[in-house]
Amino acid sequence: MKFIAALTLFLPSFLKVLVLRHIFKMRIGRGVRIGFSVVVPKGGQIGDRARIGHFNLIAGMQELTLGEDIIIGHFNIVLGGSKVTLGDGAMIGRFNEINSILNPLVRGAPVPELKLGRRAIITAWHKIDFTDKVELGENVVFAGRLSNVWTHNRQDVAPVCIGDRCYVGSGIQMVPGSRLGADCVIGLGSIITKQFDQERVLIAGVPAKVVKDLDEKALKLVSYAARPDLDGYGDLTGEVEV
Missing domain, CATH: 2.160.10 (UDP N-Acetylglucosamine Acyltransferase; domain 1)
Structure with missing residues (x-):
């Protein structure tokens, strides 16, 4: 075949x-x-x-x-x-x-699946390891270049999840077991080392932490259609529904 x-x-x-x-x-x-x-x-x-x-x-x-x-x-x-x-x-x-690594020598029972939600986007020059499950929610924009997602660390594995409508900047790193809540903006070069359940926040730094809540302008960008060619170009100047 x-x-x-x-x-x-x-x-x-x-x-x-x-x-x-x-x-x-x-x-x-x-x-x-x-x-x-x-x-x-x-x-x-x-x-x-x-x-x-x-x-x-x-x-x-x-x-x-x-x-x-x-x-x-x-x-x-x-x-x-x-x-x-x-x-x-x-x-x-x-x-x-x-x-996904073929026949990995790992502890536990990984689920080697990759799932991109409706309208999710991965741009260019990124590395994503899905030896364990990697999920990008609806309308996620995995933006810029040279970001890395890892689900294994030698013999240990854990899934990675990015919540709906997150905007992920260039050059970020996500370690096994890390997670991002919905409607978050991730700053350039951030290293995500844990699970963030907060929503509508700016996350940035090395290691990353919550910097602040997103203001109305930032929320408008997060809620903007990831595929405007399919869903319409909308309005970037109006108020955001909360």
């Missing part, structure tokens, strides 16, 4: 869809476009109007579920795990390395 998938790299999109549908037995929606990429899950489905760009390697997961209108850009690696799920309208930009 892997050999067949590799041979499909330079096939036009409509032939690649036929291979996934009839040889890999995936459910493929209407209007799906796949560029010069290798897509080799062991099963799953791709929703209507999903777009996968060029030179991506998406392989090794037991189940791949891509919702409607998702976008995977160019030069991304998504490898391994039991389940990879992108909700409707989620997006992975370019040059991201997202993987």
Whole structure:
């Protein structure tokens, strides 16, 4: 199967869809476009109007579920795990390395799953390890570049969760077991070493701590649509509903 998938790299999109549908037995929606990429899950489905760009390697997961209108850009690696799920309208930009360690020697019982909620976005040049579960909530923007999420520390593993509508700045680090509440802004270069249950706050520093509550201006930015091309461009000047 892997050999067949590799041979499909330079096939036009409509032939690649036929291979996934009839040889890999995936459910493929209407209007799906796949560029010069290798897509080799062991099963799953791709929703209507999903777009996968060029030179991506998406392989090794037991189940791949891509919702409607998702976008995977160019030069991304998504490898391994039991389940990879992108909700409707989620997006992975370019040059991201997202993987689960194959056959890890760890204590406990990790759940190697990656879940991006509806309209969640991962921009570019990030590293995400989902040897244990990593979840990004709805409308999360994992912004900028060069951030890292880790779920393992030698033999110890723990999940990582980012709450709905968080805006995560460039160059942050998240350690195993860390968590962010909903509607938070994470400052550039922050190191998240624990669980934050607070919502609507600015979190920043090394190690990170709660700096202040978000004011109305910041809340407007957090609540703004992550995919305005799908949900409308809205108004950045009006009042925020609380």
